[in-house]
Amino acid sequence: MSGSGFAEVVVELRRAGCVFAEDEATLLIEAAGSDPRRVDALVRQRVSGTPLEYLLGWVEFRGLRVGVRPGVFVPRQRTAFLVDEAVGAIARDATRACVVDLCCGCGALGLSAATELTARGCDVELVAADIDPVAVACARENLAPISAPVFGGDLFDALPADLRGRIDILLANTPYVPSARVADLPPEAREHEPLAALDGGADGLDVFRRVAEGAATWLAPGGTVLVETGAGQVDTACSVLITHGLQPRVAESEEHYATVVLGTRDR
Structure with a gap:
């Protein structure tokens, strides 16, 4: 994947079968601090099947942001x-x-x-x-x-x-x-x-x-x-x-x- 724009990330995630591609794209870009290389790395991991929560380092549960790790x-x-x-x-x-x-x-x-x-x-x-x-x-x-x-x-x-x-x-x-x-x-x-x-x-x-x-x-x-x-x-x-x-x-x-x-x- 070359580039890290929101639209391209969404396309990559949809292609991998992510149902909530837009939401995930937003979260991954935020987690990467909008650094294109970091975005690309996170998207590759997500497309390969790594749980989104492991990439973000947290899961939202009943309104709380709870830390998770691999x-x-x-x-x-x-x-x-x-x-x-x-x-x-x-x-x-x-x-x-x-x-x-x-x-x-x-x-x-x-x-x-x-x-x-x-x-x-x-x-x-x-x-x-x-x-x-x-x-x-x-x-x-x-x-x-x-x-x-x-x-x-x-x-x-x-x-x-x-x-x-x-x-x-x-x-x-x-x-x-x-x-x-x-x-x-x-x-x-x-x-x-x-x-x-x-x-x-x-x-x-x-x-x-x-x-x-x-x-x-x-x-x-x-x-x-x-x-x-x-x-x-x-x-x-x-x-x-x-x-x-x-x-x-x-x-x-x-x-x-x-x-x-x-x-x-x-x-």
């Missing part, structure tokens, strides 16, 4: 519905809430939930955790401004013991793509994002099962775990929650094309 799962816009449900699960007159973002990736879910709950006068204790060191480092940068700690480790093993039995909201954006379907994902996901953040095992619910089991003891009385699933996984997911003594509920959003399964511990 090798970290990019939060999907449909997952905003999970945060909707999480915020809605906290009473509007609540003055305090303990929120944990498990499998946090870049920390976008916990950050947005804490930001929105704080804005309505709720004092939020936010803790995040992930097994991937790259994700932990990324989340620490994003959550540093609100002084939220991020721990590295395997699910609940990463959490401080004093959280046991007092988590009000447990956000767990677990992988839920069945192993046999990972190959069907868009190239920019399967070739660039960590497999552990995508592959949910034989039926897509391997990690969910472990989260549900732990949630039964880590949640506070009345606390809720929220996980995004595929529509065809709802019945199995609800059965798993019931097995662990949690009251299941299913929330669906046509706007976001999202399904969220919630499990609440009895008070």
Whole structure:
């Protein structure tokens, strides 16, 4: 590609199949500081399949600009519905809430939930955790401004013991793509994002099962775990929650094309 004008960038992106070519062209040119050589380099990477968010260094999520880096799962816009449900699960007159973002990736879910709950006068204790060191480092940068700690480790093993039995909201954006379907994902996901953040095992619910089991003891009385699933996984997911003594509920959003399964511990 020679030249870096807006129109030419749009043509290149459209040719590569980018649906929102005009928007992406604007963002890439801004990210390059309008330097023609830098624009060309970014466009070549985007055309080759590199996720836009990696090139920009951030993703917009629920009105927040959240930092991302190569090798970290990019939060999907449909997952905003999970945060909707999480915020809605906290009473509007609540003055305090303990929120944990498990499998946090870049920390976008916990950050947005804490930001929105704080804005309505709720004092939020936010803790995040992930097994991937790259994700932990990324989340620490994003959550540093609100002084939220991020721990590295395997699910609940990463959490401080004093959280046991007092988590009000447990956000767990677990992988839920069945192993046999990972190959069907868009190239920019399967070739660039960590497999552990995508592959949910034989039926897509391997990690969910472990989260549900732990949630039964880590949640506070009345606390809720929220996980995004595929529509065809709802019945199995609800059965798993019931097995662990949690009251299941299913929330669906046509706007976001999202399904969220919630499990609440009895008070």
